[in-house]
Amino acid sequence: MTGIMQGKRGLIMGVANNHSIAWGISKALAAEGAELAFTYQGEALGKRVKPLAAEVGSDFLLPCDVEDIASVDSIFEEIRARWGRLDFIVHAIGFSDKNELKGLYANTTRDNFTRTMVISCFSFTEIAKRAAELMVEGGSMLTLTYNGSTRVIPNYNVMGVAKAALEASVRYLAADYGPRGIRVNAVSAGPIRTLAGAGISDARAILSWNQRNAPLRKSVTIDQVGSSSLYLLSDLSAGVTGEIHFVDAGYNITSMPTLETLTK
C-alpha cells in the first residue's frame, strides 16, 4: 500500500467504539498507510477497541487511564521497546461528571473541576512531553476541542473551561516543541453523537441547532473530522502549528440563527 502516511507510526488515544472521533481519524490514517497503536481505558472498552484495531491492521493495544500517570508512562515504555520512535499522536480524551454538564456552570464542584482539567486538558501536556522524547525526526500532535472553549454553549460548562485551557496548551506546546520540528494542533469538531457527546445534557437539541444553523446546514461526521485530522497529522500541513482548526460545517463563523430558523 502507498499513501501519504506510509512509513509513519502513531499512537491513537481515545477510541471507545466505532462512533468515536478517534476512530474516524484512525481509519483516515490507516487508509494512507500509517501504522497505529491504540490505548484503551479499561478492559470493557478494550474488548471493543481490539477488533477495531484489527480492522486497520493493528495488534498494538495498550491499557491507559490518564488519571494514573504510571499507566501513561508504561505506554511510552512499550512504544519505545516495540517501535523505538513515534511520528504522531492523537489525543481524543475528555471527561467530566455528567451531573455537572447541565444547569449552571457556577455550580461546578472543586473535585469535578480538577478531575475534568486533569483528564481533558493536562493529560495532553503529560502525553506530549513523553511523546516528544520519541519524536526523534520531528512529528505531529493533535488534540480535539470544541467551540464551547470560547463561546458559551448551554450545559457544556466546565468542559468549556477545560477546552479553553487545552487550546492554550496547544499554543504553548507548539512553541516548546517547534524548534524540534514537532507540530502541535487541535481540531475543533462540531457536535457529533458519541459516548462522550451523550454526556452533555440536551446534546440532541444542540446537534439539531447546529444542523439547522451551520452554513453547510449539516452536522459533521467522524470521517470528515478524520480527513481534516489526516491533513494536520501528515506532511501536507508541514508549515502549520499552534492552530485550532474548525471542522464544524462552519458553525463557528455565525453570529445569529439563520433567518429560516427565526421565521419557523
Ligand code: NAD
Ligand atoms: P468518545 O466517548 O468516543 O471518546 C472519549 C474518549 O475519552 C473515550 O475513548 C474514553 O475512554 C476516553 N477517556 C475518558 N476518560 C479517560 C481517562 N481517564 N483515561 C483515558 N481515556 C479516557 O467521544 P468523542 O466525542 O469521540 O470524544 C473524543 C474527543 O473529542 C474528546 O476530547 C471530546 O471532548 C472531543 N470533542 C467531541 C465532540 C462531540 O460532539 N462528540 C465535539 C468536539 C470535540
